Amino acid sequence: MKIAVRYYTRSGNTKKLAEAIADAVGAEALDVSVPLTEKADVLFLGSAVYAAGIDPAVKDFMKANGDQIGKIVNFSTAALLSSTYQQVKKCAEEYGISMAEEEFHCRGSFSLLHKGRPNEQDLAQAADFAKKYLAS
Secondary structure: OOOEEEEEOOOOOHHHHHHHHHHHHHOOOEEOOOOOOOEEEEEEEEEEEEEEOOOOOHHHHHHHHHHEEEEEEEEEEEOOOOOOOOHHHHHHHOOEEEEEEEEEEEEEEOOOOOOOOOOHHHHHHHHHHHHHHOOO
């Protein structure tokens, strides 16, 4: 099974999760500016919420790489919203990409909110989530 990890981040919060997930599943965490070079059976795709939505770079990545993605497994950070799942799912459906129901989300620090997040516990939980997802 081919596994890939891609993410988009402005603050570095989602990159931390991507690296923890990639280490757990034996993949490399790469920014969404790096296209998929071969089909990924499972794509762990990370994003964050900016102004109540996902960044256009994430949408562009899905559009450009849709034929290379078997299934997206969403992971995200946000200071206020609970997840990017619905925004990513809507975009995935538009491009005909399958999406797992399972996801991982944790708080991300922003200004004075949630300082130090994601923390070591969040990163361990993200790694655990990824391993459990692949085992199921």
